Amino acid sequence: MKYTTIVGMEIHVELKTTSKMFCGCKNDPFHAPKPNMYTCPVCLGMPGGLPVPNKKAIEWTIMLAQALHCQIAAISKFDRKNYFYPDLAKGYQISQYDQPIGEHGQITIRTVDTPGTVQEKTIRIRRVHLEEDTGKLQHATIDGKKVSLVDFNRSGVPLVEIVTEADIRSGEEAKAFLKELHKIVRYLGISDANMEQGSMRLEPNISVKQATTDSEDGLIDEKDFPPYKVEVKNINSFNYVKKAIEYETKRHIELLEQGELPQQETRGWNEHKNETFSQRRKENANDYRYFPDPDIPPLRFSSTMLEKIRNSIDELPQEKSQRFVATYRISVPQAEFLTEDLAMTEYIEDVWKQAGSRLTPTVIANWIINKKIAAQSVSPDELIQAIITATTVEEISDETIQQAIGKVLSEQPKAVSDYKSGKTGVMMFLLGMTIKELKGKGDKSKIQEQLASSLRV
Numbered sequence: 001m002k003y004t005t006i007v008g009m010e011i012h013v014e015l016k017t018t019s020k021m022f023c024g025c026k027n028d029p030f031h032a033p034k035p036n037m038y039t040c041p042v043c044l045g046m047p048g049g050l051p052v053p054n055k056k057a058i059e060w061t062i063m064l065a066q067a068l069h070c071q072i073a074a075i076s077k078f079d080r081k082n083y084f085y086p087d088l089a090k091g092y093q094i095s096q097y098d099q100p101i102g103e104h105g106q107i108t109i110r111t112v113d114t115p116g117t118v119q120e121k122t123i124r125i126r127r128v129h130l131e132e133d134t135g136k137l138q139h140a141t142i143d144g145k146k147v148s149l150v151d152f153n154r155s156g157v158p159l160v161e162i163v164t165e166a167d168i169r170s171g172e173e174a175k176a177f178l179k180e181l182h183k184i185v186r187y188l189g190i191s192d193a194n195m196e197q198g199s200m201r202l203e204p205n206i207s208v209k210q211a212t213t214d215s216e217d218g219l220i221d222e223k224d225f226p227p228y229k230v231e232v233k234n235i236n237s238f239n240y241v242k243k244a245i246e247y248e249t250k251r252h253i254e255l256l257e258q259g260e261l262p263q264q265e266t267r268g269w270n271e272h273k274n275e276t277f278s279q280r281r282k283e284n285a286n287d288y289r290y291f292p293d294p295d296i297p298p299l300r301f302s303s304t305m306l307e308k309i310r311n312s313i314d315e316l317p318q319e320k321s322q323r324f325v326a327t328y329r330i331s332v333p334q335a336e337f338l339t340e341d342l343a344m345t346e347y348i349e350d351v352w353k354q355a356g357s358r359l360t361p362t363v364i365a366n367w368i369i370n371k372k373i374a375a376q377s378v379s380p381d382e383l384i385q386a387i388i389t390a391t392t393v394e395e396i397s398d399e400t401i402q403q404a405i406g407k408v409l410s411e412q413p414k415a416v417s418d419y420k421s422g423k424t425g426v427m428m429f430l431l432g433m434t435i436k437e438l439k440g441k442g443d444k445s446k447i448q449e450q451l452a453s454s455l456r457v
């Protein structure tokens with residue numbers, strides 16, 4: 001039996017605004033010297049605390065939604081998502097329900113295989129909305145007693161949620177998608193998107209169905225989705241997402257083969273055992289009793305405002321990668337690698353421009369990639385000089401090569417006679433000896449050519 005894995009992603013990204021989403025408290029939970037330092041009546045949910053939305057956070061969410069090719073709502077609003085948890089002081093989270101800031105976007109993922117063929121696939125973005133983060137629970141043992149502590153430094157930090165359509169078909173695709181989204185967020189400069197610190201958190205929704213023929217565009221109609229899905233919560237690495245999807249796929253197939261339907265539930269990821277574990281039954285949206293937040297008026301975005309934000313978006317990773325290939329004639333894998341980090345793209349463009357005709361962009365790109373040069377670790381000029389010096393030293397004259405070949409051939413009469421009697425395989429041995437004699441200098445194909453012509457004599 002053939003099966004298809006169906007995955008949609010939910011990604012939470014903390015915005016690095018100066019202050020929190022609905023109050024003036026400092027937004028820097030990860031570096032706070034003590035728990036509960038950056039708090040006030042608003043983010044502690046005290047009576048009388050009134051939320052005032054953070055303009056920068058709204059602009060940045062619009063910017064991200066635009067970069068993901070979303071339609072931006074003319075009118076958007078905040079809603080209350082009601083549930084109880086000790087890290088949620090108010091008893092509800094301010095989020096967005098039916099009028100998110102952005103909808104109907106997409107990301108194109110590009111994978112390059114070994115021969116250098118570029119494969120493209122589009123993952124649709126269902127929505128991009130803005131909400132507030134919760135506090136953080138810590139479980140500890142104090143005086144021999146097991147206790148749970150709560151830290152509200154993170155309570156009310158602006159949090160963007162990005163939800164995809166269920167267009168992802170494998171762990172590998174999920175990883176490629178997440179890497180691209182991560183790059184975009186970092187290029188926009190709106191979040192550290194640091195997974196270890198929890199400023200980017202990943203949740204795949206996974207189900208498996210018996211394979212039928214997909215429509216031509218590879219999309220599966222929502223009505224043909226399996227009647228269940230499993231959400232794996234708060235994963236903090238692209239690799240773990242990939243592994244969790246692969247683990248769940250296998251688990252679901254085993255159940256389906258036994259005629260059972262996997263449970264609709266929320267699961268956690270155990271990174272030590274490389275497996276998921278059951279946490280709780282999954283809730284439905286209507287369990288949260290969403291309703292518009294009466295304290296916050298609806299948001300209206302003028303076309304002038306949207307245009308201004310759109311114009312502030314600089315070149316995004318894929319545009320940059322394509323321009324590097326077109327302008328500097330480097331290969332697609334080189335461009336993909338070099339555009340992973342914005343600081344690197346700025347650095348290498350400086351080096352390329354300053355090198356002028358002294359070095360080709362490909363030589364520079366190879367050097368930076370192979371020697372693992374970090375952006376700005378040496379000045380462009382020093383780097384150019386270093387590459388020129390290194391490549392000049394390695395050039396050696398034909399006479400030197402000839403001398404080395406002569407020496408090797410006279411020292412290896414058996415190999416020479418073997419070669420002449422038809423055992424051409426010894427050529428590689430003689431080439432190795434010659435390269436050793438030349439201490440690794442010189443162009444290898446040129447040495448091989450001269451060696452071959454010497455042997456023909």
Ligand SMILES: [Zn+2]
Pocket residue numbers: 020023024025038039040041042043044156
């Ligand atoms: Zn506050």
